[in-house]
Amino acid sequence: MDAEERIARGLLYTETDAAPLQHRRRADLLHEYNMTAPGEVARRTELLGRILGSVGKRPVIASPLQAAYGSNVHIGDDFYGNTNVTFVDDVEIRIGSGVMIAPNVTLTTTGHPVHPDLRYDFNRFSAPIVVEDKVWIGSNAxxxxxxxxxxxxxxxxxxxxxxxxxxxxxxxxxxxxxxxAITDADLRERQA
Structure with a gap:
């Protein structure tokens, strides 16, 4: 069984197993994105389109943005990610439209075995994350x-x-x- 199949099935895989997938990493583009000025909206949007697997309309992600790959992240329309959003995207992270993510949030698809004898060569497992439309994730989550x-x-x-x-x-x-539960009573809270 090859690395992609092991990863897709949620089985343990090592850094050596994952080496053939390195071409999916967008580290240089992430660095370039993080060096652009906030006012360079068109350039930042263009870079997000090259970094992420897919990007909806009107994305805003404050720098710095961190990602293991970048190419496994898919975001919908009107996405807002504040500073220090981190995507550990060894497999897919799918984020819907109208989602807001506060500063210092990490979404990690990857974990490691509990027993130390299984953590050789950075052994790990991965499972996808889904964030549906109109979710708000608070700081440091x-x-x-x-x-x-x-x-x-x-x-x-x-x-x-x-x-x-x-x-x-x-x-x-x-x-x-x-x-x-979030109810209609919440429509009356914090109104101007």
Whole structure:
């Protein structure tokens, strides 16, 4: 079984196994993106199109942006990512439209075995992440491998998301758990 099949099946694979996939990494383009001025909107948008697997309309990602590959990240329309967004995208991260990600958030599709004897040659496993439309992820949150965050949900600052989050909830904590539903009463909060 080749590395791509092992990775796709969520099986352990090593750095040596993953070496043939290095051509998918966008490190030089990420560096170039991070060196552009915030006002260079057209240039930054063009670079995002070359870095990421797919990009919707009107993306905004503040520098610095970090990614393991970049090419495995897919974002929808009207995406906003604040400073220090990190994508550990050994496999796909799919982000819907109208998603906002606060500063210092990490979405990691990859983890490592618990037993030290299995961590040779950076042995690891990967599982895709899905962030559905209109999600807001608060500062310093971490989203772990295999998680889906449902439509419209809010992830509280500092949360560690290790399990799926249903649609239309506020979820917080370590580990992250739904705190309450988002309801029409929330339409009246924080209005100008």
């Amino acid at each position: 971490v989203v772990l491998p295999g998680v889906t965050i449902g439509y419209g949900s809010v992830i509280g600052a500092g949360s560690v998301v290790s399990r799926d989050v249903p649609p239309m909830v506020v979820a917080v904590g370590v580990p992250c758990r739904p705190l309450r």
